Amino acid sequence: MNELPEELVNIPIPLVGLVGVNSVHQFIEKNITTRSLIDFHRIHPVSPILQSQQQQPSVKTSIDLSSLDPFDQSNQQQQQQQQQGVAATNTNNTQVPELSINNQPQQTLSSTSSSPPIPSASFNPLIGGWRVQPLVIPMLKVTTLDAGSIAAKKEKRANHSESFVPAGILRANWIHKHTVSIPSVISLFLQWPDDKSPKAQELIMSQIDTVKANIKQRNIKLIVVVVTSTPNVDVSDERFNLVRRRADVDPKYFLFLNKLEMKGFVKKWEKLALELADLHYKEECQSSKSQISKSTHTFLLIRYHFKIAYYSEFRIDMNTALKYYAFAYHSLKDWKPNNDTKGIRFAELRTVASFLNFKICKLFLWSNNLNEAIQQFEKHIRLFKLYQGPDEKEFNHCAWLSREYQIFAELLDMCPNTNKALFSANPGFYYQTAAKYVDERRKYFKAVADRYRNTPSVVKFKESKQRHDLSILQYVGQPPPDVAHPLELVSKPAGKDEDESDDFYRLVAIELQANYTSAIIDLLSRAYEQANQHQNLRIISYVESLIANEYFYGSNQYELALKFYNKNAITYRREKWWVLLTYTLAMCLKCVHMLNLPTNYIGYAMDLLSPDLTNSKEQRSSIQQSLLYVLTNPTKLTPNIQLVSTLDVNMDHNHPLINCRVQFPNSIAFSHSKTEIFVVIESHFPNAIRFSRLRTIFSDSSYNKVINESKAITDPIESNLKMNEERKDLVFLPDESRIFSFTLNTREKAELECQTVILELGNGPTSINFRWNISEWAIKSDESEREIYNEVVDPPLPIQSSQQLAIKKDQIDPKTIVKPDPYKKFLERSSIRILDHESLIQIKCNHTPPAIINEFYQIELELINNDKEITSGSITFDFQQQQQAHNLIDKGIYSEPNKNNPLSRLELPHISERTSFKKKFYIYSSQIDEIKLVINVSYETKANEISHASKIFIFPVQIGFLTQFQFFNSNFQLNDMYDGNIVAKEPLLLLCDIKTNLPFNVNILRTTLEINNISQATLNPLSGEDADASAVPVAQLLSSSNQNLPTYELSKDNNYSCWFNLIPLITGESLSLGSLNIEWSRKSSSNNDNASSSPKITSSLPIQLPHMRIATNPFVTHVKVPASGTVGVPITHSISIYNNTNFLQEFDLLVINAPSFGGSDSPFLFSGDKNSTFSIHPESTHEIKHVLLPLVAGKHPLPHFKIASKRFNKELPKTKNPNEFLFIKPNIGLDQQ
Amino acid sequence: MKKIVCVAVVGKANDPLYFQDFSGGTEENRLKLHYIVHCSLDIIEDKPGVKKVSNDMYLGLLYPTEDYKVYGFLTNTKIKFIIVVLDTTDIKDSDIKVLHLRYVRTASNPFYKANKKIESKIFQNDVAAIVQSL
Known part of the structure; x- marks a missing residue:
């Protein structure tokens, strides 16, 4: 905004000319009323862009007022030292000495200092020398004039506005004229003379005449003030009347001033003066309007509109001002210059447009019309973006464009009303664009500068400064009168040439001084500031990259550039x-x-070589080449850059360019043996690359390994190399993964870790060592493993740990080491445990599962010696204890099939190489179980190597037989399990069915039933005094079926049955009558082997009978009836019932289906009760007798004697069955008789 | 002259999934387009109205640059479509919706890994066709 003339930016204030009494003028000037508003205020005279490069070697632009104040200057110098040239001293301010600077420079300074790397252009609220701040301005601007000193107005021809073609649009001095020299009102102060002589009167009159004549042409209003010294003035004095008439003023504007009453007068006068000023400007507006006609030249039209707008601003009529500025702009827009090869018209148009645009935008913004302001600005830029004029001056157009953007950005930035949340209202974008045009300006100027830099005509103007003063111009936007374009030199007379070309040369000379970088950085810093306010990190990054580009290309400040680039790299x-x-x-x-x-x-x-990035193969190749040059031949790079000492590069585990993985194939190895370590290195260098050395560093340095490359890294790489073939060199083709395998000869027991892999590029003092500190990311063995390890190293060797280790040993087969695929992920293992000698014996157990309860289960242990000859050693057997206590289980390991010789340790005999040692042993368990047997073997070979081996075997123990029991009564009727169950003291039959689910056949030798005594039979055995009674057997075995049966072979498909006849003696809720004892032996498949090697082992398996409820019958019933009878011979049918209960029992008797007496179809004659009720006393017997006389021979159903207990509401079971028959023989003897 | 200068699809984590430059310009211009698209992500994050619960995924004009206009479209899965057009043209929401449909089709391919770079030839051709047709 510096480039705009100050008159344009400042708020216009009506000007009042004071003529006559100087002392009064001064008083009025001091006491004039003020108003306050928020607007621009100039605080610094010069634009940063004008600061010359020579004077200002530093980049940071900061506005500085220190040179105006000696105190601040010293302050500034200190700051300069601190910030190393961050702040710059401006010496250009002498150019504009007329500007009054009465701000507090202290404040400005503090706002300019900021810390790197953010450029210090954060000057809020100070921007471009202007600041928006609350201002207090006088209502009127007063100036003392001499009577008749106002310049006369030029005479205009008739029809001036219609025919006149102006030379320019706006007169350059017009604004200045109306704000400084031509007042709207003249206030004439007349010092009233004390003497009343006509001469004094005459003097006053002539004074009035002079003023009147002077102001008439310009329509300036007049106030006449008569200044008297005495308080009492005779107002009716005729002389006053004369004066008033002469002055021809309304009495309202004819005032008296007593010098003693000045204070009150100023208020009154001011009001009148304002009134008249307003009137004056209003009339000026009207007069301008009246001059506009259809044929008015566009330039004049613009001029008139501008004037009306500006007059309206005097009147604080902003709406009208805006309207007419917009009219002016509209007219300007439509005017197209013809024949403007020099671009002078264009330059003028754009300057005027810039003025108008500024005014319009400002008014829009101040009235909260953000969108209109933006639209206006966009329209403005679209209109003037395309340059018209000579190429040589295009840089100037860029400067103009940049300025327009900057002005708009500053307007937005400073406007107190803007909604900063809207992105389109963000000044950052406009600052950024302004910076872009500064850059373009530099580009366009470069050719011009190269051409003219040292020409004498330019050197002549070396000390010139930019001229922004409208006072030297005739028309706004036109070159000063001494200006023309050098291209016209030829056609113009020599004398004038010099003048015209001078302007261009001066422009060049000034442009040569410009410090573009500082300007660009300044603008970008403001953009940065804006983005920072909104926390737009990506936009910040963009602005930063622009700043960095400027530092890099514009001012070669690589260090600053690097800082910004570096920061951005992280974001991206x-x-x-x-x-x-x-x-x-x-x-x-x-x-x-x-x-x-x-x-x-x-x-x-290295970052750039990473395959993620998008640079082309060629670029990457050249980077790789440069990398090699840094090591070997720095002269190939300009400027030279050379590595002076070895550089260690700590590489990431998965560096995208080159990464390294290591693997020990096994987690353990044995002392004095060999193991491998694989190192895989994956390279993504764009071209084949030859490294110089590969080193692997172990925790024990004596294991360290090195591969050296015989050739230098600069040696050409053979073209016939193929991917993935075995090579001895350290050449990596692009994207190749190579696996290097090192054989390690293990020594004593230790934990060995591969800590670092170093790949060296280059030999001698300058090499790059790529280091992978594998130990940093390696998966450490977890705590539990570590504990075990500690135990292992402590002698003597605890059994527990050794057996676990031995399990691991089993998992590792040393002969099957597989190289990992270098192109795939694999388990990385950077450490290995070196343990004692590896056991090579093999432990086997031969057996036929499952084991059966109570069986001495035969197992054959076999040790196969793959090791050297074993001289001594021992085997220990142990059950692996489980969590739950199995105290009740009777189990053990025995060397023979009886419990006489328990086995826990066995000495090993001498076992020669490649032979096996066998030993039979037996395990026994009384319960279903899963026996885990640990067999540990420790031995010493002929070479005195002590080794340990251990193995766990699991043997399931099962019952093996399925048994089913059924109870029948003596009539072979299946016992109803739900009813009464077993009846005590009555004989019953037990059927045992035996099946097997074993995979082998068994021989059943014998089955016996052992009757339990009471304590065995119950679930809760009695104790104490009752223990005597518990020895009583619960039943009596009468007979069994299979006593004489030979051995029976039971296979999976068939079953084995046996019967037992027994009488339960005792009643009880849940009693097991006894247990079935099965004596059996395994039927071996190959009889020959068995016969010779092992005796037949007979095992007995007791199976408890199910627990049953044994109850007594409440009534013991006996039915007595003969099986047969003879026709005509009476038969006695008696039922005796014994009441076994303690109560009187009542019964009903009903004989159903009774043959009727004498009926022919009835087989019997029948005597006795047919339907009766009887009762039986406890423990007594009742007998019911019936006499049947058979009438017919044959098989006849007996009548149904239904006896039901009243108490139990149940029929007696004995009499229940109606299907009883009687065989009746024919009575031959009787017939014969 | 083609109106669309650049089409970009940006993933959930603001990483570019697809970037096609139709300006045919220099390397410098290409870089600038990258910067423009990257900066527009800030605007998408900032843009008032995005936080509103709305079915309309079209964000409209994000911001004008000196030569271009940038339009945005934000799906519910936070995939952003950013189209840079010449200053003189406008884009309607239906135009971006076509692009969205194409993207959905591409993303439905079982071989496409979600939130990974789009390398589908069909998608490229589709986009080129859309650009041509506008």
């Missing part, structure tokens, strides 16, 4: 914007190259 890497990251890293690389930082150079080069 995080968001995976590879294109941007690639560019940023490439710029970083250039920066560090320029700064000669070889270490960083290598770092960025």
Whole structure:
């Protein structure tokens, strides 16, 4: 905004001319009323863009007022030292001495200082020398004039506005004229003379005449003030009347002033003066309007509109002002210059447009019309973006464009009303664009500068300064009168030539002084500031990259550039914007190259070689080449950059360019043996690359391994190399993964870790060592393993740990080491345990599962010796205890099939190589179980190597037989399990069915039933005094079926049955009558072997009978009836019932289906009760007798004697069955008789 | 002259999934487009109205640059479509919705890994066809 003339920016204040009494003028000037508003205020005279490069070697632009104040200057110098030239001293301010600067410079200074790396252009609220702040301005501007000193107005011809073609649009001095020299009102102060002589009167009159004549043409209003010294003035004095008439003023504007009553007068006068000023400007507006006609030249039209708008601003009529500025702009827009090859018209138009645009935008913004302001500005830029004029001056157009953007940005920035949340209202974008045009300006100027830099005509103007003063111009936007374009030199007379070309040369000379970088950085810093306010991190990044570009290309300040690039690289890497990251890293690389930082150079080069980035193969190849040059031949790089000492690069585990993985194939190895370690290195260098050395560093340095490359890294790489073939060299083809295998000869017991792998590029003092500190990311063995390890190293060896280790040993087969595929992920294992000698014996157990309860289960232990000859050793057997207590289980290991010789340790005999040792042993368990047997073998070979081996075997123990029991009564009727169950003291039959689910056949030798005594039979055995009674057997075995049966072979498909006849003696709720004892032996498949090697082992398996409820019958019933009878011979049918209960029992008797007496179809004659009731006393017997006389021979059903207990409401079971028959023989004898 | 200068699809984590430059410009211009698209993500995050619960995924004009206009579209899965057009043209929401449909089709391919770079030839051709047709 500096480039705008000050008159344009400042708020216009009505001007009042004071004529006559100087002392009064001064008083009025001091006491004039003020109003307050928020507007622009000039606090610094010069634009930063004008500061010359020579004077200002630093980049940071900061506005500085210190040179105006000696105190501040010293302050400034200190600051300069601190910030190393961040602040710059401006010496240009002498150019504009007329500007009064009465702000507090202290405040400004503090706002300019900021800390790097953010450029220090954060000057809020100070921007471009202007600041928006609350202002207090006088209502009127007063100036003392001499009577008749106002310049006369030019005479205009008739029809002036219709025919006149103006030379320019706006007169350059017009605004200045109306704000400084031409008042709207003249206030004439007349010092009233004390003497009343006509001469004094005459003097006053002539004074009035002069003023009147002077103001008449310009329609300036007049106030006449008569100044008297005495308080009492005779108002009716005729002389006053004369004066008033002469002055021809309304009495209202004819005032008296007593010098003693000045204070009250100023208020009154001011009001009248304002009134008249307003009237004056209003009339001026009208007069301008009246001059506009259809044929008015566009320039004049614009001029009139501008004037009306400006007059309206005097009147604080902003709406009208805005309207007419817009009219003016509209007219300007439509006017197209013809034949404007020099671009002078264009330059004028754009300058006027710039003025109008500023005014319009400002008025829009101040009235909260953000969108209109933006639209206006966009329209403005569209209209003037395309340059018309000679190419040589295009830089100037860019300067103008840049300025327009900057002005608009500043307007937005400073406008108190703007809604900053809207992105389109964000000044950052406009600052950024302004910076872009500064850059273009530099580009366009470069050719011009190269051409004219040293020409004498330019050197002549070396000390020139930019001229922004409208006072030297005739028309706004036109070159000053001494100006023309050099291209016209030829056609013009020599004398004038010089003048015209001078302007261009002066322009060039001034432009040569411009410090573009500071201007660009300044603008970008403001954009940065804006983005920062909104926390727009990506926009910040963009602005930063622009700043960095400027530092890099514009001012070669690589260090600053690097800082910004570096910061951006982090952002872009995080968001995976590879294109941007690639560019940023490439710029970083250039920066560090320029700064000669070889270490960083290598770092960025490696970053750039990463395959994620989007740079082309050629670019990557050249980076790789440069990397090699840094090591070997720095002269090939300009500027030279060389690594002076060995550089260790700590690599990430998965560095995208080159990564390394290591693997021990096994987690353990044995002392004095060999093991391998695989190192896989994956390279993504764009071209084949030859490394110099590969080193692997172990925790025990004596294991360290090295591969050296015989050739230098610069030696050409053979073209016939193939991917993935075995090679001895250290050449990596692009994207190749190579696996290096090192054989380690283990020594004593230790934990060996591969700590670091180093791949060296280059020999001698300058090499890059890529270090992978594998131990940093290796998966450490967890705590439990560590404990075990500690136990292992402590002698003597605890059994527990050794057996676990031995399990591991079993898992490792040393002969099957597989190399991992270098192109795939694999388990990385960087440490290995070296343990004692590896056991080579094999432990086997031969047996036929499952084991059966109570069986001496035969197992054959076999040790196969793959080791050297065993001289001594021992085997221990042990059950692996489980959590739950199995105290009740009777189990053990025995060397023979009886419990006489328990087995826990066995000495090993001498076992020669490649032979096996066998030993039979037996395990026994009385319960269903899963026996875990641990067999530990420790032995010493002939070579005195002590080894341990251990193995767990699991043997399931089962019952093996399925048994089913059924109870029948003596009539072979299946016992109803739900009813009464077993009846005590009555004989019953027990059927045992035996099946097997074993995979082998068994021989059943014998089955016996052992009757339990009471304590065995119950679930809760009695104790104490009742224990005597518990020895009583619960039943009596009468007979059994299979006593004489030979051995029976039971296979899976069939079953084995046996019967027992027994009488339960005791009643009880849940009693097991006894247990079935099965004596059996395994039927071996190959009889021959068995017969010779092992005796037949007979095992007995007791199976408890199910627990039953044994109850007594409440009534013991006996039915007595003969099986047969003879016709005519009476038969006695008696039922005796014994009452076994303690109660009187009542019964009903009903004889159903009774043959009727004498009926022919009835087989019997029948005597006795047919339907009766009887009762029986406890423990007594009742007998019911019936006599049947058979009438017919044959098989006849007996009548049904239904006896039901009243108490139980149940029929007696004995009499229940109606299907009883009687065989009746024919009575031959009787017939014969 | 083609109106669309650049089409970009940006993933949930603001990483570019697809970026096609139709300007045919220089490397410098290409870089600038990248910057523009990247900066527009800030606007999408900032844009008032995005936080509103709305079915309309079309964000409209994000911001004008000097030569271009940037339009945005934000799906419910936070996939962003950013189209950069020449200053003189406008884009309607239906235009971006076509692009969204194409993206949905591409993302439905079982071989496409969600939130990974789109390398589908069909998608590229589709986008080119859309650009041509506008």
